[in-house]
Amino acid sequence: MTAAGVVGVLVQLAVVVGGAPLLVGLMRQVRAVLEGRAGAGIGQPWRDLRKLLKKEAIRPEGTSWVFTSGPLVLFASTLVIAAVAPFVSTASPLDGVADLFAMVSLLLLGTVALTLAGLDTGTAFGGMGSSREVTIAALAEPTILLAGFALSARVGSSNLADIVAGTLAAPAQVLSPATLLAAVAFAVVVIAEAGRLPVDNPATHLELTMIHEAMILEYAGRDLAVVELASAMRLTVLLGLSVNLFVPWGVATSSAPLALLGATAVFALKVGLLGAVLATFEVFIAKWRLFRVPELLAGSFLFGLLAVSASFFLA
Amino acid sequence: MSVLGKIIRTGRVAEPALPVPPVAGAAGAAGVRPAAPGPLAGSVQLRHIDAGSCNGCELEIGSAFGPVYDAERYGLRLVASPRHADALLVTGPVTRNMADPLRAVFDATPNPKRVVAVGDCAMNCGVFAGGHGVEGAVGDIVPVDVEIPGCPPTPEALIAALRGLTGR
Numbered sequence: 001m002t003a004a005g006v007v008g009v010l011v012q013l014a015v016v017v018g019g020a021p022l023l024v025g026l027m028r029q030v031r032a033v034l035e036g037r038a039g040a041g042i043g044q045p046w047r048d049l050r051k052l053l054k055k056e057a058i059r060p061e062g063t064s065w066v067f068t069s070g071p072l073v074l075f076a077s078t079l080v081i082a083a084v085a086p087f088v089s090t091a092s093p094l095d096g097v098a099d100l101f102a103m104v105s106l107l108l109l110g111t112v113a114l115t116l117a118g119l120d121t122g123t124a125f126g127g128m129g130s131s132r133e134v135t136i137a138a139l140a141e142p143t144i145l146l147a148g149f150a151l152s153a154r155v156g157s158s159n160l161a162d163i164v165a166g167t168l169a170a171p172a173q174v175l176s177p178a179t180l181l182a183a184v185a186f187a188v189v190v191i192a193e194a195g196r197l198p199v200d201n202p203a204t205h206l207e208l209t210m211i212h213e214a215m216i217l218e219y220a221g222r223d224l225a226v227v228e229l230a231s232a233m234r235l236t237v238l239l240g241l242s243v244n245l246f247v248p249w250g251v252a253t254s255s256a257p258l259a260l261l262g263a264t265a266v267f268a269l270k271v272g273l274l275g276a277v278l279a280t281f282e283v284f285i286a287k288w289r290l291f292r293v294p295e296l297l298a299g300s301f302l303f304g305l306l307a308v309s310a311s312f313f314l315a
Numbered sequence: 316m317s318v319l320g321k322i323i324r325t326g327r328v329a330e331p332a333l334p335v336p337p338v339a340g341a342a343g344a345a346g347v348r349p350a351a352p353g354p355l356a357g358s359v360q361l362r363h364i365d366a367g368s369c370n371g372c373e374l375e376i377g378s379a380f381g382p383v384y385d386a387e388r389y390g391l392r393l394v395a396s397p398r399h400a401d402a403l404l405v406t407g408p409v410t411r412n413m414a415d416p417l418r419a420v421f422d423a424t425p426n427p428k429r430v431v432a433v434g435d436c437a438m439n440c441g442v443f444a445g446g447h448g449v450e451g452a453v454g455d456i457v458p459v460d461v462e463i464p465g466c467p468p469t470p471e472a473l474i475a476a477l478r479g480l481t482g483r
């Protein structure tokens with residue numbers, strides 16, 4: 001582990017942790033402008049976090065360590081992904097850990113920690129949100145794996161850094177049927193996992209339509225700040241994985257300072273652009289009925305299956 | 316793509332932002348604590364509680380958070396849970412059935428917190444004063460920090476008072 005490599009990991013962590021609330025702010029601002037509003041500015045999520053950290057963290061009577069540890073597990077698991085995934089450089093010293101299966105398991109670990117915390121509160125809405133979240137996670141996680149398989153088949157490795165480096169070495173592969181099908185499958189899953197429209201409305205006030213929000217209704221103060229930051233990081237990580245798996249140009253292949261600097265700027269630009277596109281897309285659609293969401297996810301699973309088949313038969 | 320056409324034709328409907336109002340606690344009633352921004356500077360999440368209102372104030376609150384007045388640009392936001400809230404937006408005279416829920420919501424809100432009494436009814440029961448189902452004004456049940464007079468208060472008055480909380 002070289003000093004330059006460690007710097008690369010730290011830069012990537014700083015970009016994801018510091019940039020995640022800005023990404024959420026950017027997406028809200030894009031939405032506000034399209035709705036004819038002025039908007040709170042892209043710094044608002046950071047102001048919210050700063051204030052929440054100063055507030056008292058009320059823990060409801062009767063909750064156990066499951067409730068207390070939920071936000072920490074969610075934050076820690078997302079932080080590991082943020083450190084390990086090939087966002088800025090494919091030459092990071094932690095790339096050996098950046099396995100597809102490990103990433104999906106870490107995503108699932110955070111989801112499960114929060115759903116158990118939602119159940120632990122014993123409230124009707126917490127349990128309802130948890131049950132919905134698990135339904136969606138159970139349908140979405142296999143699709144992430146399948147889409148990943150389709151990409152890993154051509155490089156013969158399930159390591160994310162190898163996949164990104166493979167695409168960089170052979171750019172024409174991005175337009176292959178397997179990659180395009182996997183991109184469609186992955187996009188739907190990212191929307192579902194990040195809790196965006198049409199699967200879940202992040203701005204809703206109606207408890208009956210909530211999924212993610214319903215699980216965190218009982219968190220306050222510091223605990224809520226950790227959940228909010230972790231959710232923003234999760235969105236950043238999912239968008240970052242999608243841009244780097246399908247449009248990897250700009251990722252540094254060494255740990256030279258200048259390469260890292262350029263790669264960081266390109267990564268922030270790509271994720272910001274994708275976030276703005278996603279926010280624009282959300283203006284045009286409404287939340288779907290909950291029972292239509294499995295149809296959407298089954299469709300994306302089919303795309304994933306076709307992508308895997310195509311990567312074996314057409315490659 | 317009729318929505319796209321609508322977005323392009325309509326453009327921005329939000330009115331220009333007004334200058335920052337003078338320091339809050341403007342209500343100035345006796346025994347009211349001044350609500351200086353302090354720890355809540357720049358960001359105040361509001362939980363709205365209808366303690367028995369006629370829904371006139373609710374219409375104005377809805378309007379204040381609509382695109383034209385756009386209260387969100389000052390760092391205000393309505394949230395779904397008192398645990399997430401920094402300030403309670405209480406409307407209406409407190410009816411007997413809502414007195415206990417209001418106390419419970421106040422206890423469920425993490426410190427530091429503020430209570431905003433919206434409208435004449437919340438301040439002094441308004442036309443409902445002395446009604447058999449009315450327990451009292453909001454100030455009789457929970458400590459009030461900011462009062463916004465009016466029946467109903469205009470969105471401008473609401474936003475001016477709430478900006479005193481965020482200091483933006």
